Amino acid sequence: xxxxxxxxxxxxxxxxxxxxxxxxxxxxxxxxxxxxxxxxxxxxxxxxxxxxxxxxxxxxxxxxxxxxxxxxxxxxxxxxxxxxxxxxxxxxxxxxxxxxxxxxxxxxxxxxxxxxxxxxxxxxxxxxxxxxxxxxxxxxxxxxxxxxxxxxxxxxxxxxxxxxxxxxxxxxxxxxxxxxxxxxxxxxxxxxxx
Amino acid sequence: xxxxxxxxxxxxxxxxxxxxxxxxxxxxxxxxxxxxxxxxxxxxxxxxxxxxxxxxxxxxxxxxxxxxxxxxxxxxxxxxxxxxxxxxxxxxxxxxxxxxxxxxxxxxxxxxxxxxxxxxxxxxxxxxxxxxxxxxxxxxxxxxxxxxxxxxxxxxxxxxxxxxxxxxxxxxxxxxxxxxxxxxxxxxxxxxxx
Numbered sequence: 001x002x003x004x005x006x007x008x009x010x011x012x013x014x015x016x017x018x019x020x021x022x023x024x025x026x027x028x029x030x031x032x033x034x035x036x037x038x039x040x041x042x043x044x045x046x047x048x049x050x051x052x053x054x055x056x057x058x059x060x061x062x063x064x065x066x067x068x069x070x071x072x073x074x075x076x077x078x079x080x081x082x083x084x085x086x087x088x089x090x091x092x093x094x095x096x097x098x099x100x101x102x103x104x105x106x107x108x109x110x111x112x113x114x115x116x117x118x119x120x121x122x123x124x125x126x127x128x129x130x131x132x133x134x135x136x137x138x139x140x141x142x143x144x145x146x147x148x149x150x151x152x153x154x155x156x157x158x159x160x161x162x163x164x165x166x167x168x169x170x171x172x173x174x175x176x177x178x179x180x181x182x183x184x185x186x187x188x189x190x191x192x193x194x
Numbered sequence: 195x196x197x198x199x200x201x202x203x204x205x206x207x208x209x210x211x212x213x214x215x216x217x218x219x220x221x222x223x224x225x226x227x228x229x230x231x232x233x234x235x236x237x238x239x240x241x242x243x244x245x246x247x248x249x250x251x252x253x254x255x256x257x258x259x260x261x262x263x264x265x266x267x268x269x270x271x272x273x274x275x276x277x278x279x280x281x282x283x284x285x286x287x288x289x290x291x292x293x294x295x296x297x298x299x300x301x302x303x304x305x306x307x308x309x310x311x312x313x314x315x316x317x318x319x320x321x322x323x324x325x326x327x328x329x330x331x332x333x334x335x336x337x338x339x340x341x342x343x344x345x346x347x348x349x350x351x352x353x354x355x356x357x358x359x360x361x362x363x364x365x366x367x368x369x370x371x372x373x374x375x376x377x378x379x380x381x382x383x384x385x386x387x388x
Contacts, residue, residue, distance in 0.1 A: 023301055026221035097299060104362035105291060105299045107217055116365070123363045151376030154360060155353055158373035162356030166348060168298035169310070169317045179352035182345030186380040 009047045009057075011037040016058035021099040025055060025106040025115070056115060062099045063122035070126050080137025081187065084130070084156060088180045094173040097164040127153045143187070152187075159183045203241045203251075205231040210252035215293040219249060219300040219309070250309060256293045257316035264320050274331030275381065278324070278350060282374045288367040291358040321347045337381070346381075353377045 006014070015037035019028040030051050034044055048054040073087035100119055109115045130153035137143035159179050166175035200208065209231035213222040224245050228238055242248040267281040294313055303309045324347035331337035353373050360369035 023220060024218070024299065026217060027301070098359075101356075101359045101363075102299045104359045105218065105296045107221070110362055110365070116363070120363045120365070123360060123369075127360070127369065145379070147379055148376065151372045151379065153376070154357070154369050154372035155374075155376030155380065158354075158356030158360055158369070159349055159352045160356060161359040162295075162352030162354060163348070165292075165295045165298045165355040165359075166317060166321070166352055168304055169295075169314045171304070171310070171314070175321065175348050175352070178342075178345045178348035180349075182342065182347070182349030183380075185339070185341055185345065186349065186377075 013057050016054050017062055025109050060118045063118045066100050067122050079142055080133050094167045094176045101161045130156050207251050210248050219303050254312045257312045260294050261316050274327050288361045288370045295355045321351055324350050
C-alpha cells in the first residue's frame, strides 16, 4: 500500500492515520495496521510500544497537517471576512469527515489523556486563531454588531465539524455546503454595514 | 442493568442504544449487548436476527426520540427566533454527544443503506423543520436579510453537531455553549432590525 521509499515507521504511521480516519481508534487493530503497512508484527513492536504509541504519532501528524491547512487560509491576504471565507471554502474531502474531529467520538481516545491531548490542542488552537481573525475584523470595523470573537470562532469551527456529520448522514456533500453558505450569509450583513 | 419489568426485546434494544451511543457500531459486540441486557445468546437470536437487526431497532428508537425532543422546542409557543433559541438551548448531555450524529462516523453504519436510513431521515427531517421555522421568521419580517432558510437551517444543525465534537475534545461543555451563543448573536441582528 505504501511506497518502498518510505521507512518502516513512516509506513506504519501513514497506515495508522488512514485506518484511524476510516474506522476510528476502536475499529483499528494492530493486525490491520501491519497488513496495510506491509510490516510484520515483530517489526511494528520494534518501532512502537503498541497501538496507543503508534496512534499518538499518527494523531500528532494529522493534527499538525490540519493546523497547517487552516493557517494557509487564515494567514493569507485579504480582509477578515475573506480569510474566514477562504477557510470555510477550502478544499475538503467532505464525505470522509475530519480526521481529527472524528476521533472525539472514540471513547478510548477521549478517555486517554495522552491521545486526547493533540486533538484538544489543535482544535483549541484553531478556535483561538479564528477568534483572532474575527477580532481583527471587529477592531477594523469590517465586522460589526455585538459579536464575541471567541463565541463566533466556536460557531465557525462547529459549523465545519457538524457539516461533516450532516454530509455523511446523507451521503452527499450538500448539507456541508449549505451549512457553510448559511454561516457566510449570517456573517456577511455585519461586514456589509462597515 | 435494566428493570425486570422490561421485556427481553426491550432490554436488548435499550442496552444496544446505550452501547451504540458510547462505543459506536464498530465498537459494539453482540456479547457486550447480551451482558448489558442480562440476556443469553440464544434468547437474543430468538428475538433479533443479528447485530444489524438489533442496531436498526435501537437506531430507529433513538432517532424517534431525537425528533420528538427537537419538536418540543421548535413546535412550542413564541417567535421563530425564540423557538430556534429554545431548540439550541434545550437541555443536552453535551459530553456524551449526539446519539444519532455520532453514528455518521461509523463506517459500517454509513456503508449499510438500511442502518444509515433512519440517521439520514431524522437529520433531514430536523433540517426541514428548522428551515420551516426560519422561513416563518423571514415571511413575518422577524428575521431579515438575504437569508436562505434551508442554508441557515443546515448552519443551525451543524453548529449543534459540531459543538458536541468541540466539547468532547476539551472534556468540557464550554465550546458547545460558545458555539451556540455565537450563532444566536449572529441570528439576532436580523431579528433586531424587524
